[in-house]
Amino acid sequence: MSPIFEQAPRKSPPMTTMDKLSGLKEILALDPRNSFARYGIAMELVSQGDTAGGLAEFDKLLEFDPDYVAAYFMSAQTLAAQGRKEEAASRLETGIGCAARAGNRHAMSEMQAMLDELAT
Numbered sequence: 001m002s003p004i005f006e007q008a009p010r011k012s013p014p015m016t017t018m019d020k021l022s023g024l025k026e027i028l029a030l031d032p033r034n035s036f037a038r039y040g041i042a043m044e045l046v047s048q049g050d051t052a053g054g055l056a057e058f059d060k061l062l063e064f065d066p067d068y069v070a071a072y073f074m075s076a077q078t079l080a081a082q083g084r085k086e087e088a089a090s091r092l093e094t095g096i097g098c099a100a101r102a103g104n105r106h107a108m109s110e111m112q113a114m115l116d117e118l119a120t
Contacts, residue, residue, distance in 0.1 A: 020044055035065040042071070046078050054078060069099045069107045076111070080118060089118050 021044045027037040038061040046054035058075035061068055072095025079088035092115040099107040 033064050035061055035068050039071055051082055067098055069102060069104055073111050085118050089115055
């Protein structure tokens, strides 16, 4: 068949925030300990302005999976943005320890930089 007559692949419409959130919640309903889904829900809630909901999801995530390094950093950023610097610093200190145990020097460096910034 000539390339002229080939159909272009159809692109799916972009997912809306609600589609993402619904999809992640479906995954979580099937597997309540799915760290990736819970992290995604936390991030979506924060991006929608539901800081309390997002922080609650970060807390649940870290309760079930205390080695999920990214959750420490992102929850600390969320706390700091809310003016909750002491809580953010505490979260970063715990996250730095977690990243050190995991050998994740990049995450350690980013969290230490933020912790230093909070101290000024």
